[in-house]
Amino acid sequence: MLIGDLAQKCGLSVDTLRYYEKIGLIPKPLRDRGGRRVYDQTILRWVDFLDRLKATGMGIKDRLRYADLRTRGAASLTERRQMLEEHRDKVRSDLERLTEMLDVLDDKIILYRKMEAGEAVDPSFENCARTEHGAQ
Amino acid sequence: MLIGDLAQKCGLSVDTLRYYEKIGLIPKPLRDRGGRRVYDQTILRWVDFLDRLKATGMGIKDRLRYADLRTRGAASLTERRQMLEEHRDKVRSDLERLTEMLDVLDDKIILYRKMEAGEAVDPSFENCARTEHGAQ
């Protein structure tokens, strides 16, 4: 599998893959006679997992740290688990914050609908800590 | 309320507040005789709301767009509602993705624990699309 195929399969650009290799996020692949990178299937799982870490808000430094641990093999299992546990906790609290915000958004959307309908809005909404109406 | 007080109350730095003003995210406040910015309480709700939009992944461009609409007053209610609805949908799908990822993390952490305990791991995990073990 050449870099273009991998890019297509994992949804990253060729440039991004080379960038990831440069900073050490993905291991250096073998090369063919012509010097082209040749990947095997296993890289796909790794790239996908990296993508999940990224999608859940893990920055490049921590992903690098994790990638580095990974290259150390089984000896780093415990450290990796600890990283994942910390990250999981972070994701959990992100989830809570997001859920909360979803409610705020829903409330606000309902309020806007009412205002659009010309309904008189309870003036106390002015003092609702979760509301920013902005109708000046 | 001077800029330092506001900064403390809303948890942003003085520099960030001035930056937000510069790019148009927050309205230009009145000034006192000495040229210092003087904020009233209402700014707090707005800054908090902006912060929520940011915390839920709305970029600066969209926050700017929203801020701009806000300055137009009631005439922009519908557009603002539409923006919020779109954003809410995005947040909802983020939530789903995050929840899914949480499961992946939990699975992986459990797997790591087992591996740490020296348990033989079902070789089929190699082929589990959601798993990236990295134990080389």
Next chain:
DNA sequence: GCTTGACCTGGAGCGCACTCCAACTTGTAG
């Protein structure tokens, strides 16, 4: 043999979102 397209490298550039700095003015406490 030649064209075409995918690959290679090193390095520059970019958008976001701040963050810091120098040099200056102003308000307040002792």
Next chain:
DNA sequence: CTACAAGTTGGAGTGCGCTCCAGGTCAAGC
């Protein structure tokens, strides 16, 4: 009156995460 903390400005710098570019090589199809 003086010291100093906190404010002001314009502009430069930072870190992240890519993204693009020039100039070159290589492999495969016609």
